[in-house]
Amino acid sequence: MEMYMSGEMETVFEGFRTAGFFDRPRITGRRRSSEGSRRAIEIDREDIAARFRRVLEDIKSGAFAQRFQAEAQTGYSVLNMAQSLLRGNSSITDAETRLRRAADLPDPPADRG
Numbered sequence: 001m002e003m004y005m006s007g008e009m010e011t012v013f014e015g016f017r018t019a020g021f022f023d024r025p026r027i028t029g030r031r032r033s034s035e036g037s038r039r040a041i042e043i044d045r046e047d048i049a050a051r052f053r054r055v056l057e058d059i060k061s062g063a064f065a066q067r068f069q070a071e072a073q074t075g076y077s078v079l080n081m082a083q084s085l086l087r088g089n090s091s092i093t094d095a096e097t098r099l100r101r102a103a104d105l106p107d108p109p110a111d112r113g
Contacts, residue, residue: 005100
């Protein structure tokens with residue numbers, strides 16, 4: 001939670017975007033790079049690549065657009081259901097609230113639903 005709330009993840013992903021996945025150490029520093037590299041070794045690259053290919057094919061085939069249009073016609077019923085499941089109290093949102101207060105950080109923006 002500390003890394004998440006500190007903005008470190010933003011710095012790492014900014015490094016990916018600006019320097020590239022393998023050249024980001026010069027942007028993010030050795031400590032982050034060391035741990036990130038260790039974790040990257042653990043990633044099942046074939047599984048991730050297969051998942052991304054399925055998502056891309058879903059988009060390219062038009063299936064995603066068809067589902068989205070159908071969802072829009074029903075007033076986004078699936079989206080609304082998913083969002084209601086994700087909202088509310090959970091151990092993660094409780095920890096976020098405590099950390100925001102302890103660090104004197106602003107509350108997240110209101111839902112733009």
